[in-house]
Amino acid sequence: MILIAESGSTKTDWVLIDESNKKHYFKTIGFNPFFHTTDFIISTISLNKDLIAFSKAITKLYFYGAGCSSEKMNNVVLSALKSLFPNAYSTVDHDLKACALATYEGVPSISCILGTGSNSCFFDGKTIREEVPAIAYVLGDEGSGAFYGKQLLKDYLYNRLPIEIKNDLETKWEISKDKIFDNVYMKPHANVYLASFMKFISTFKDHPYVITMVKEGMDEFVKTHVCCYPESKNIKTHFIGSISKIYEKELKYAADKNGIILGNIIRKPVENLVDYHLRQLQLI
Helix, strand or coil: CEEEEEECCCEEEEEEECCCCCEEEEEEECCCCCCCCHHHHHHHHHCCHHHHCCCCCCCEEEEEECCCCCHHHHHHHHHHHHHHCCCCEEEEEEHHHHHHHHHCCCCCEEEEEECCCEEEEEECCCCEECCCCCCHHHHCCCCCHHHHHHHHHHHHHCCCCCHHHHHHHHHHHCCCHHHHHHHHHHCCCHHHHHHCCHHHHHCCCCCHHHHHHHHHHHHHHHHHHCCCCCCCCCCEEEEECHHHHHCHHHHHHHHHHCCCEEEEEECCCHHHHHHHHHHHCCCC
16 A cells, blocks of 8 residues: 655645555644654654554555655654554655646646745756745745735734724634734744634635735745746746635736746645656556
8 A cells, every 4th residue: 555645834635545546535734843753743643543544554655744855854754654654665755846746747847835835946857956945934935824824913913904804803813912922932833823814814815905915925935936946937837735726816916927937736736646656656
């Protein structure tokens, strides 16, 4: 059996392919080795009894995750997977590689992630190249869920939100300055907390405030993370992640404004990853 996982900072999509090529789907929270220990990953995955029921039958495991960008970080996750799935040949790689593989069409292209965080790379089928680093939610993550959540909360605290959005936020989320400070500055996983406000933002998807905010964020992402590639005006740029799919119109605006050729927009790349690995293993 083969297990493939695509993990962002918020959630992980797992797909198990059994001996008859039937697919089984599982979900857990996202795992990021910058924020999670090996023991935490083991204990959390162990709670998913449906997935763990197959643990000894899995022979190949491919995990792609946010934060899995160095051998040291990868080993945090790899140690957990080896403990949980002892009979599997396991590999851990960056979610950016998953993005590149999931969007690759056989020709060089730029691949971008717009989810809880954001990132980009150039991929020619063999080599992944980054022109600028991902500098995470405090300094960067332009166009991401954390980026927009941070902007919403800043505008709330500075009393810049349209009154109807402010009232709805206070009523439905019972928000306050103390709660925001506690979650952003005192508790772990502030990036996930900030990105969680995308659910609220989406309820005002057609409001001029949200349209402007998202357009500006998309424009900043494209300028920073796409236009930095010398090839950007001549090849397709693909996107994965819920933000890119939900706000496709605003993304197209930013692409057109900056002369970028918009390629595929994929909300969940795990199915594309499954197809890639099955082709590599000559099972399809």
